[in-house]
Amino acid sequence: xxxxxxxxxxxxxxxxxxxxxxxxxxxxxxxxxxxxxxxxxxxxxxxxxxxxxxxxxxxxxxxxxxxxxxxxxxxxxxxxxxxxxxxxxxxxxxxxxxxxxxxxxxxxxxxxxxxxxxxxxxxxxxxxxxxxxxxxxxxxxxxxxxxxxxxxxxxxxxxxxxxxxxxxxxxxxxxxxxxxx
Numbered sequence: 001x002x003x004x005x006x007x008x009x010x011x012x013x014x015x016x017x018x019x020x021x022x023x024x025x026x027x028x029x030x031x032x033x034x035x036x037x038x039x040x041x042x043x044x045x046x047x048x049x050x051x052x053x054x055x056x057x058x059x060x061x062x063x064x065x066x067x068x069x070x071x072x073x074x075x076x077x078x079x080x081x082x083x084x085x086x087x088x089x090x091x092x093x094x095x096x097x098x099x100x101x102x103x104x105x106x107x108x109x110x111x112x113x114x115x116x117x118x119x120x121x122x123x124x125x126x127x128x129x130x131x132x133x134x135x136x137x138x139x140x141x142x143x144x145x146x147x148x149x150x151x152x153x154x155x156x157x158x159x160x161x162x163x164x165x166x167x168x169x170x171x172x173x174x175x176x177x178x179x180x181x
Contacts, residue, residue: 004028008035108152113138116157125156126166135160
């Protein structure tokens with residue numbers, strides 16, 4: 001029985017352990033069937049990984065193009081609305097609000113926010129205009145991002161325009177203005 005040495009693993013095996021390859025010297029592959037199969041599978045996995053990376057890049061580009069269309073924007077807005085209703089989104093929003101750990105302080109803040117929502121006439125603490133219900137905001141005098149506390153004393157009622165225009169800067173109330181309720 002004739003034998004041959006595998007170039008991959010170095011083991012000497014019978015010719016039956018090698019694939020037939022007519023163009024190679026000796027008429028058989030240089031690597032045994034086990035090593036040859038492992039090499040073929042490794043090359044296939046590399047090629048699939050490269051194809052997958054290329055596919056993902058093409059997919060991301062297609063998603064970006066779709067998001068720029070009217071239909072894509074509508075689908076994105078619908079997905080955002082669905083996400084906002086999930087428990088994960090609610091938990092993230094609650095963590096962002098940084099309500100105080102003190103139960104009494106937290107209760108006062110929540111009562112104040114509820115009073116803002118239900119009050120009939122409310123005036124902006126910054127500009128003094130009467131605020132319709134959709135435009136009411138509870139704003140911080142000293143923003144939380146600038147070290148302001150999330151306490152009742154740091155909260156005021158503001159209209160949407162004043163809230164956006166003042167950005168995250170501390171503001172002093174005009175003379176004679178209160179918190180708006």
